[in-house]
Amino acid sequence: MADGYDPQAIERRWQQVWESTGTYEVDNDDPRPHWYTLCMYPYPSGSAHMGHVRNYTFGDVIVRYRTMQGYAVLSPMGFDSFGLPAENAAIRTGRHPREFTDERIVQLRSSILRIGAVYEWRRQVTSHSPEYQRWTQWIFLRLLESGLAYRRNAPVNWCPGCQTVLANEQVLADGTCERSGDAVDKRDLEQWFFKITDYAQQLLDDLDALDWPERVKTMQRNWIGRSEGAEFSMVVTDVDGAAHPEGLSIRVFTTRPDTSFGMTYAVMAPEHPAVAAVTTDDQREAVQAFVARARQASDVERMSSEGSLDKRGVFTGSFVRNPFTGRSVPLYLADYVLMGYGTGAIMAVPAEDQRDWDFAMAHGLPIVRTIEPPADFDGEAYTGEGPHINSDWLDGMGKQEAIAAAIGFLEREGIGEHRINYRLRDWLVSRQRFWGCPIPVVHCDSCGVVPVPADQLPVLAPDDVEFLPTGESPLRAHAEFLHTTCPRCGAPAQRETDTMDTFVDSSWYFLRFTDPWNDEAPFSPEAARAWLPVDQYIGGVEHAILHLMYARFFTKALADLGVAPPELREPFTRLFTQGMIRLGGDKMSKSKGNLVAPEEILDTQGADALRLAHLFVGPPQDDVDWEGVGIDGCSRFLQRVWRLARGEVGGLPVDREHTDADLAIRRALHRLIARVDEDFERWSYNTVVASFMEFTNELHRYVQADAAPEAGVLAECIDTLLLLMAPMAPHITAELWEARRGGHIHEQRWPTADPALLVVDTVTMVVQINGKVRERIEVPAGIDAGAAEELALTSARVRELLDGATIRKVICRPPNLINLVI
């Protein structure tokens, strides 16, 4: 069958047409209203997998839909091309990561093309390109200059498997590396950080106005972890309450200063700088042993005691004076207190904190309730509301009142104040890796850290390096790269060999897309203004915290530095997070070896069927099981449309007066138009496909009815259906449109529903008796309650069922429903 539906032939042809006609190329000064749609740029992993297909299909539907609606749509694509897999492959094969990466970019790009997704390829960026690195480094230097980038010695997570430092977020909850699964331990290194904590409050506040999934916003809020309380100092004393000879005091943070009268001991983190000073001679040995153990213990071990009663800790020999009671309480070290949060020391109130309770029980420390629990309370620590007791001048107060009073006291005493703490930490950007963007500074013995001058950027990693599985970055071993001269004093100096976290690259790529040719700045504020914020950002929920938080931080920082427009506070107005693809309940992933290759389907049923299947299977935000993706049904549907549009089904169309059947099918068509628009707006793609199928079924019945179809009506139905389907099934609709009408379907105007055809004149009213449906009556759409009741009561069937019973109540919702209560 020469003119049968042949997906391969038409798909290849149209993909070439889209590339050559430039329909989806847009300039910054395009006069149409602007719309920026962006899919998270991928790590170039080789051929596209089903997750990519799903992601880019959603994006492509929006691009084509908005374009047909008359927008200038910016839809760029790029590659997140730095990262560990390429480097690990280099170590394995000895090939340079760039060769490897470039190859995979070509592969991924062509397999993205095969699903029919269209992009503004002129604007493609890759994070490893010299131009992109130049501007990543330039931004780094601006952050350094403004104090938002800094270096400090810090204990970091060290993965022995990957031989590199991991960010906290890359360590799983059980203390293992998210990539290799090895147990992570601690090492001290000089590290570069970005001061994201300066923006903690803004990052929290600005979430409110974003049109993002609520769960993503919640995750970000939790990650920022704002907590409000008080910070204050306590004098270190000996057992008799005499002040420490050096006048030492320690600072603690608490969210419950109102419970201070219940403090029965205090705790410092084992890493606290004052540990040595507060340790008494007779406790020194025990303390040193404890500290050594805690430092060496990986997070796995440290967390393993969670929830148990044997909270590990040791007495320092010193005491601190509770400023509220004037009495001294013992000062402990315990690993449940973290140096990284608050002040690294706490006042312990076992009666109102379960962790303190557990520790107190394990160490035989006293417990004093300061909040009266309800009479039926049978738990341990009580964290609920209640009147204060055992608290002197706080007694009888409620929580809020008491907190305010306690803070007032600390302020009057001059030892403390109200304080807000965030769980969010500064962003550790150093990576001891080769395949990343080099941090553009040199270390000079006399000048210290010196930025590489902007005109010498980019600092590129050398090509002639050996990749050995030593774990050390080849940069350190590369004499030519390592040894340089200080840009400030000219003396011999060493280059920084740390590279940046790849999240740095992805924190500004969406800005570069607006101005990818700029060679004087990463992008101009005008270009950014032309497109940003991104109207629709689409990606996996796995990036809900890190990437999105970092990109938000960069946007704010760059705006404040005058690089981006100052009014640009948020990068992504609307976010959509699509669900994952699973296979038999498991996450589908390369590491699980359960990938279903898109190629198999592209080679048989074709891209349109594959796209439709992904759209149809269920709500886009939900995870789907590949087993449930019904390619066959979608393929069958497309073939039906093909035959219908080519006049291969039903009677020959004729020109004639319109009949009721013609009107009915036109009404169905216009309802479909309205429905598709509504469903597009609410991301209900699965129901859009369902309504296409429903309408096509109806159209089938129309053309196969006894009366021949009316030519004009049939043409309107088919052409409009093709237009509506064009964003989802771009190839087949383009082919059919060209054959029927000539020209490019994707350059046509999006159809609008005729309001007159949306008005219905009769509807089916259900008649309920005691809430059960007993009868259906066709009624005029404008029927009023009285007439509806009248009609219902005259129905023979209703009369029979009522059997003379007294109607106690009539609830009438004309024209849809009437309920008779007897």
Place this chain on the structure above:
RNA sequence: GUCGGAGUGGCGGAAUAGGCAGACGCGCCAGCCUAAGGAGCUGGUGCCCGCAAGGGCGUGGGGGUUCAAGUCCCCCCUCCGACACCA
């Protein structure tokens, strides 16, 4: 443990503002067409009783509000996700 999200036929799912539960598709069954069908077309398909007309039951479980609950409220169970000693 805390915070989110979900639970509807054999399966994926639909029901947008409390008003006809199960749209659409898969699968299955029957029929048509056919030399043949892994094609196409037509019809059926929540469960139970019934030849049928019809009736009863039914959205994880239990309670409640309402003329009316998949939808709202309370309690419980299960699954998924995030965080996980954050003071």
